Amino acid sequence: MSVASLEVGGSQSDQQGSLERFAELPGWLVAIVQPTTVRAALARAIPAFGALQQCEVARVRMKKDRRTALYRLTLAGPDGAQRRLQIQGTLLPPGAPEPPDAGSELAPGEEGWRRYVPELRLLLETLPEEAALPALEPLTDPAQAAAILERALRALPQYRGLAVQTCAPRVVRQKPGSRCTILYDLTYRDGSAGPTPVVAKAYKGGKGKNAHAAMRALWESPLRASGSVAIAEPLGYLPELNTALQGPVREEQMLKDLIRAAMRTGAPDLRAELSSAMRKTAAGIAALHRSGAQYGKPHNWADALDDVQDTVGQLGAVFPQLQAAVAPLLARLEALAEAHLPDPLAPSHGSFRPAQVLLAGGDVAFIDFDSFCQAEPAFDLALFLSAVKNIGLSEPHEEESSEDDDALDPQAREALLEQLDLICEEFLAEYERHAPVSRERVALWETLELLDLVLTCWTKIKPVRLGNTLAMLERHLRAGGLPG
Template identity: 40%
Template sequence: MESTWFERAAHPAHVSAALASEVPELRAGTSELVGCRVTRLRSAGDDAPAGAEGAWTATYLLTVRDGDAVPTTLAAHGTLVPPGADPPAADPTPGLTGDGWSCWLPDLRLHLRTWSADADLPGLAALTHEASARELLEPLLRRSAGGPDDPHGADDVRLAGCTATVASYKPGVRATVCCDLEYATTTPSPARPHAVVAKVHRPDEGRAVHDALEALWSSPLRTSPAVRIAEPLGYVDELGVSVQSHLDHELTLKDLLAQSFAGPGADPRLVDALRTTAAGIAALHTCGITDGPEVRWSDELAAVEAKHAKLAAVVPWLTDLTGDALARVAAAGERHAPDPAAPAHGSLRPAQVLLLDGGGLGLIDFDKVARAEPAVDLGLFLTKMRHTAVNKTGEPDEPGELDPARLEERSARVDALADAFLSAYRQQAPVTLERVRLWESLELFSLVLSAAKKLLPDRAATCAAMLERHLATQDR
């Protein structure tokens, strides 16, 4: 397949080699690059630097070790500058692990820069420094303390320690921080959480996320026997930090799926877990809240069409894989009217489904709560389930295209699981199955785009085969 101008800058091995050649500490051996991951590769669009129209951006996670010290991971923002455009101006820069480090890799046309603090997410720095984290969390914990299960009262809530772990981070946009708590009181109360989860957003965006969680907590979901959600503990407006309870769990549904498809037979727990998940999602869809923007088919289809056009302009082999698939998806969208809008998770994946300690189901990550037809959540959930089963189990880091027989075997296994899941869902709430299949088609097409954007042609070909298999049943 024909290569793109930025292909080498999107592959960790080439980036690692270029850094080893260009960065003084790595060249001298005083520091060692022990890991490099490339994520969130995308067109810079209107955010491209002046004179660098057509640039792309990515996040580079660089794991660096100094001597015998514990390795640290730096999140570097990368700008991939197209041929003919001027590189960013060279600025004085501190060492590799210093605030504001930058580097130009000419052979890759890649500019990298790091920040120790994220100016758009002031709450992140507050949570990752222990003293400020204790100061931030204590008032929120006091507001929820002092109930009948907490005999010590709110005034007794004092933290002796807070260990923060950044679970996910999209620079400048959002972060999720898990905080393990240690209390100063010598008589701890079981009513006080041993851990909380803090969601960090831009201050002007965090309030809507917290308000949606408050609405969910005020709905029938709070006491639903089908599902547990996190309790909102408070919001710090000036920092964009929303704090919620932590749901203790054994594993996620994604973990269980991966375990099941790593071997020849299904884990016997999987079907029961999927049926339980279906009941929990149905409880969400029927909880009655009205928060969130409305998701419409026409808008989502147009967004995917625009992404395809932009990506096809720089990844020449993409259109060979997609062919007329998007036109067929669009035509299928005309055949069945959407179901009425309901409360929706908005980004529902098996990784957001928790199998709780002691039994039961938890749902997390309601950052994109919306109003949408139920098929939006169900289509994304089933697509991610297929992706895990086919592409995320038993494959090497640089996967090749699956042979047709293995692809069919895994897809057929997922079909049976999807049927059990949807049957259980429809016992609790209505949904038009053709609409679920339609949204699956759009999400499967998005998987092709995602693989192409990461410059994984074999993975993209496998995803295109999954899409064609799905469309063939839908076209009939």
């Protein structure tokens, strides 16, 4: 997709190289996400960790100017048994005063324990296990879950009088203390026909309510009968458990897995399968945008720009050179947004990426409507396009802080990006066959999303993926003559 039409004022040569300041994370920052480095430093600094067998970097977060990492440790006990604990490390940037080792007389894992590791500039503290979601116990107990599901189903006219006979719950995805997805295989008394499996999505906050209301609005819209895309039947919302219930959708694989397989192998049959899936996905999201579903708060360009500027400000507190480097690009994007007016707001997925697209038997289905909103179509499309490129350059892994990717050779990366550009163009051209969209606004939103991916590599400390995301952004900017 070309962004040449976004050339509005300014000089590309004046800005050439400004983003190069983002190219390399400082060593003192990278060290805290390297398991081997952390494990060795802990063993040297803290005698109790001399028996440390494994160190897993589970999560990295930045809030304001504070960076924290969650470590899951495995230690060998004197009797050969393994002991597991998790600790939190807070990174102190160079120049910050070193804290005292208050609590060092306690054992790791005990409440109040803390130690400072100067080698890593890392303050370690015991972190208790995150509390499980209150909904988890009743929703995973077969008897309690059967009663809960039966009440919810009977509240629907089409399932009134339905009685659950057997209920087999299975947790299929969980982020402790935050969200959990449970799959139920159900049978019904007297051979009655009812939905199975049923999916329950429990949340810490109010996202479940938003997802259910969005799915209900879509289910009652023309999208349901469009034939372009499938969505799960909304079966109810349980406010006391912050849980949304929904029917099944067929799944053989996720679109993100097909993208990786096709790009990594280059197999002609997989490329053809991917081409077909991308066209069907484009038709599906166009149908969603034109469904007229009347639900969701408005989300606009100013909201997204504010979020990115907030992240830049947090990074700037520690790395002022980064804030200075990106300021001309942000100012230019503001000017371009004023020069190219948005399309009208439409029902929008809000987190539309290949991981939210399921494939089965040549059909597509969309899932995860937690962030459903009203936005210009370019928002969903740009998020999807940038994610396609990011996935195409990445190795598969589950942990968000994983750095298992191998750094790509620059020439190999450019070759992959050239192919990914063609795939994205095919998607966008197919979308335009079903619905109009401003190409200029798509390019504008994609620039912002790619920049956000670069910033995320700094906030979550992802050195390998930084090279990929920066290459994507620079290539995108070169294509349109924007400052690079």
